[in-house]
Amino acid sequence: xxxxxxxxxxxxxxxxxxxxxxxxxxxxxxxxxxxxxxxxxxxxxxxxxxxxxxxxxxxxxxxxxxxxxxxxxxxxxxxxxxxxxxxxxxxxxxxxxxxxxxxxxxxxxxxxxxxxxxxxxxxxxxxxxxxxxxxxxxxxxxxxxxxxxxxxxxxxxxxxxxxxxxx
Amino acid sequence: xxxxxxxxxxxxxxxxxxxxxxxxxxxxxxxxxxxxxxxxxxxxxxxxxxxxxxxxxxxxxxxxxxxxxxxxxxxxxxxxxxxxxxxxxxxxxxxxxxxxxxxxxxxxxxxxxxxxxxxxxxxxxxxxxxxxxxxxxxxxxxxxxxxxxxxxxxxxxxxxxxxxxxxxxxxxxxxxxxxxxxxxxxxxxxxxxxxxxxxxxxxxxxxxxxxxxxxxxxxxxxxxxxxxxxxxxxxxxxxxxxxxxxxxxxxxxxxxxxxxxxxxxxxxxxxxxxxxxxxxxxxxxxxxxxxxxxxxxxxxxxxxxxxxxxxxxxxxxxxxxxxxxxxxxxxxxxxxxxxxxxxxxxxxxxxxxxxxxxxxxxxxxxxxxxxxxxxxxxxxxxxxxxxxxxxxxxxxxxxxxxxxxxxxxx
Numbered sequence: 287x288x289x290x291x292x293x294x295x296x297x298x299x300x301x302x303x304x305x306x307x308x309x310x311x312x313x314x315x316x317x318x319x320x321x322x323x324x325x326x327x328x329x330x331x332x333x334x335x336x337x338x339x340x341x342x343x344x345x346x347x348x349x350x351x352x353x354x355x356x357x358x359x360x361x362x363x364x365x366x367x368x369x370x371x372x373x374x375x376x377x378x379x380x381x382x383x384x385x386x387x388x389x390x391x392x393x394x395x396x397x398x399x400x401x402x403x404x405x406x407x408x409x410x411x412x413x414x415x416x417x418x419x420x421x422x423x424x425x426x427x428x429x430x431x432x433x434x435x436x437x438x439x440x441x442x443x444x445x446x447x448x449x450x451x452x453x
Numbered sequence: 454x455x456x457x458x459x460x461x462x463x464x465x466x467x468x469x470x471x472x473x474x475x476x477x478x479x480x481x482x483x484x485x486x487x488x489x490x491x492x493x494x495x496x497x498x499x500x501x502x503x504x505x506x507x508x509x510x511x512x513x514x515x516x517x518x519x520x521x522x523x524x525x526x527x528x529x530x531x532x533x534x535x536x537x538x539x540x541x542x543x544x545x546x547x548x549x550x551x552x553x554x555x556x557x558x559x560x561x562x563x564x565x566x567x568x569x570x571x572x573x574x575x576x577x578x579x580x581x582x583x584x585x586x587x588x589x590x591x592x593x594x595x596x597x598x599x600x601x602x603x604x605x606x607x608x609x610x611x612x613x614x615x616x617x618x619x620x621x622x623x624x625x626x627x628x629x630x631x632x633x634x635x636x637x638x639x640x641x642x643x644x645x646x647x648x649x650x651x652x653x654x655x656x657x658x659x660x661x662x663x664x665x666x667x668x669x670x671x672x673x674x675x676x677x678x679x680x681x682x683x684x685x686x687x688x689x690x691x692x693x694x695x696x697x698x699x700x701x702x703x704x705x706x707x708x709x710x711x712x713x714x715x716x717x718x719x720x721x722x723x724x725x726x727x728x729x730x731x732x733x734x735x736x737x738x739x740x741x742x743x744x745x746x747x748x749x750x751x752x753x754x755x756x757x758x759x760x761x762x763x764x765x766x767x768x769x770x771x772x773x774x775x776x777x778x779x780x781x782x783x784x785x786x787x788x789x790x791x792x793x794x795x796x797x798x799x800x801x802x803x804x805x806x807x808x809x810x811x812x813x814x815x816x817x818x819x820x821x822x823x824x825x826x827x828x829x830x831x832x833x834x835x836x837x838x839x840x841x842x843x844x845x846x847x848x849x850x851x852x853x854x855x856x857x858x859x860x861x862x863x
Contacts, residue, residue: 349821368700422517
């Protein structure tokens with residue numbers, strides 16, 4: 287049986303000693319936003335907790351929200367507890383001027399390539415990563431392609447207007 | 454023998470201390486990116502001591518197509534063809550996973566009949582995917598016959614796809630809200646024929662391999678993956694189950710009416726190449742069971758949800774009815790705004806948990822779409838597993854992991 291979101295949230299509040307930055311539950315998926323320095327100790331505690339056992343990291347990916355002043359870049363982590371079938375999503379946001387997040391490779395080896403991919407796409411620096419370099423794009427690329435300021439279509443073309451597709 | 458000191462060495466600092474004095478006897482072998490034994494664009498630069506692999510570095514990204522960026526500029530229905538090209542050995546699973554993600558965001562309930570048709574398509578895709586993986590494993594170990602046997606059957610699966618959706622490899626099957634057309638009589642006839650004719654052929658395939666002494670000697674205790682390592686490196690799917698962990702998305706978080714069907718989840722014991730092979734074989738039998746049940750209990754009713762904003766109207770109506778014409782135009786031009794939301798949906802893909810993480814900011818295209826590609830995550834364990842292995846064994850391990858280049862590089 288999955289643990290209730292309230293129970294996990296209570297544990298998180300106790301662990302970080304206060305309220306997280308924000309909490310939401312889109313489609314019953316507990317989503318907690320944290321400060322970057324709270325991340326590693328909390329994940330370690332969730333992983334080694336005797337009941338919760340969040341021992342599997344499902345996913346790690348980056349976000350870019352230019353409208354959020356001072357918190358433009360984000361990293362999303364999803365963890366899964368197979369023993370109880372509970373899922374949890376953690377988010378951290380950092381300013382685009384100094385995008386440094388602690389590396390999750392301390393807890394999960396699977397984070398290695400996922401963090402390299404996030405660095406490749408968004409330029410988020412993972413502090414403590416053993417081999418942080420580009421993975422899917424060429425090494426001498428000098429920009430981070432998934433940031434919103436890099437448009438996909440050729441802007442000179444007048445026959446295809448991006449605003450028709452909502453952005 | 455080349456002197457490694459004479460050119461920049463990618464292995465500087467990672468050669469084990471006890472091998473340091475022999476460093477000039479080591480060979481650097483460039484396995485890939487277009488090596489015939491790797492079945493895809495994978496490059497591994499291996500440091501070899503004779504036939505033995507000392508260490509390795511994987512390079513990926515040779516067919517990176519920036520799907521996540523492209524998806525941010527497309528209406529939802531135009532993203533389905535992108536998902537085709539992830540794991541192109543089992544495209545229908547990718548398509549259905551994407552449709553279900555969007556349906557979850559929109560709050561659309563799909564009728565039972567459409568869900569059952571989806572289950573049939575997904576399980577056919579799983580059979581095709583596992584057939585390719587297992588028969589190629591045979592080819593890599595020197596047994597070509599089984600490959601030719603089962604590829605005829607895979608062709609029949611593709612014929613059924615063709616009846617369901619009109620295309621074979623990159624299927625673009627189904628729509629947001631259901632299927633694009635009902636399961637035709639011809640498709641049902643072909644399915645029944647397949648269910649009758651496939652098992653004997655597959656039994657023959659198993660007879661060629663399962664207790665074959667030469668094959669067993671090649672694969673047993675090769676590429677052993679422990680439970681702990683599998684979890685740590687994010688393995689999912691048949692590879693994880695071969696290591697002995699019974700995690701299957703179809704059972705743990707059922708989607709598309711999987712809870713209606715009776716099937717077993719095979720798990721392995723040692724996590725070696727033989728276990729991965731056997732788990733896939735058994736999953737093919739279980740998929741056949743699911744298809745049989747879905748076909749026997751196929752409910753009557755509509756094959757798509759009543760979601761006019763997202764599901765294209767009948768072509769005849771477009772010509773005769775005003776509303777249908779408006780919806781048709783709006784859908785095709787991508788002029789429908791999606792609700793704001795954040796949704797993660799996972800399906801059991803051919804080689805693991807295939808997840809879609811979709812963030813919508815109320816626009817017509819996703820604000821962010823991330824594909825959780827199972828083989829991107831577990832392929833990073835490959836060089837770790839290949840350490841200390843013979844080169845010929847490492848090739849077998851790569852085949853048995855079912856890494857698909859399209860999914861790896863997205």
